[in-house]
Amino acid sequence: MDIDRYLDRINYKGSLAPNLTTLKRLQKAHLLAVPFENLDVHTQTPIKLDTKHIYEKIAANNRGGFCYELNGLFYKLLNILGYDVKRISARVYIENTGYSPEYDHLTIIAHIGDEDYLTDLGFGDFLFEPIALARDNEIYDGRNHYSVDMYNDEYWRINKSNDGESTPEFIFKNIDRKFEEFENRCNYHQTNPDSSFVRKRLISLPTKDGRVTLTGNTLKLTRNSKTIESREIDAVDFPNILWEKFRIKL
Template sequence: MIVQQYLDRIQYQGEVSANLQVLKKLMKAHLLNVPFENLDIHRKVWIELDAEKIYNKIVRKNRGGFCYELNGNFYQLLMHIGFQVEIIGAQVYFPAQKTYSPPTSHMALLVHLDGETYLVDVGFGDFVSEPIKIGTATHHTDPCGQFKLTQTDSYHYLVEKYNETEAVFVPQYIFTRIPYLLHDFTHSCYYQQLSPDSHFTQNKVCSLLTSTGRKTITQSKFIITVNGNKTEELITDEQEFNLLLQKEFNISLN
């Protein structure tokens, strides 16, 4: 990994050292410039949990990825800068079934700074844009919404996001502080790419945080949210999809 090359990819400028302000700026820069996307799955391009291959895809080829790629790559950057960081697994909540996925179905990070621990996640789509401190405070105000982090027992922590329409906090995922290695997610990564039950195989998506909201493209819609106001544009064919992908996300699949 070439740190400056990675920083250029996320358009980060400023101090490069292991402190909280830098962590916040790095996380925001990453979310604003590296999209959450599953396009390779629909192109039948196999995703391997290999640090160099992920770096090459995201940094050198100007692509995005899903959680294992995004958080796996960000982990490497933070390590090279000097942060004390660990990979953790998380169980994602499925509202329709009111159940949680297996422990390695999502990857996130824990960063330890000045005696405090922060949840960091650049790979969960429409989620937090700043680190969440794990401590006595449960409610966290973020530019992307209201979040709640609670310890449910001796090992597990629950992250919830406030749904303004229904006026309730909705579970996002459960995690533990047990550290993992990148290859521990291999089986889950295979499942997400191959299973018809995986939501990654059911619909193409590319989504990116913006300074005023978010923009997302699926195989049938282009969705823009600006200051809470959402507009949708239908996508009629693959050519239109690829043109929007190039224009809005600077991604070319050729």
């Protein structure tokens, strides 16, 4: 991995000391530069759990990815920079259904000082900075409120609060996992017709005060939690929107 090229891709300049301040800056820079997207699923391009392959896609070809790619590559970067990190299997909360199977989401735990911090680039509209794993911990990242508690006394749970209502995001055990353990769910999400990623294309990128998202054929722009634009696009618009809004060429 060419570290300098990766850091250029996420527009990061500054200290690389493996501490919490650097991690906060790396996470925010990455989120603002690299979109969450599943476009390969809709071009039938296999998504491989191979760091070299993911690096070429994201750093060299200016693409984004979904959790296995974004967090898989970020884990490698943090490991090279000297962080004590784990790949973590998370189960995503689905309304009216409960929690998805293990390995449905790949997230990262970084051990810094005496604390463990969750850092995540691959969950769509999510935290801008790491959150410490401590019961009843709460954080406001400048946009939303998040909290940490326990689920069934064996899982950590991350919750998101909006207008006083708290909704679970996902649960996980603080257990280190191997990259290949996520392969079955990664394949499910790119091939199974029941997967939301197969049903609809998605590309989303936060801005400092909002988000731009293309879901199916609907382009939506938000600012300060309010929709400022929503419109349908056609096949002719699609490549132009990809470049204009996300700086991506397929």
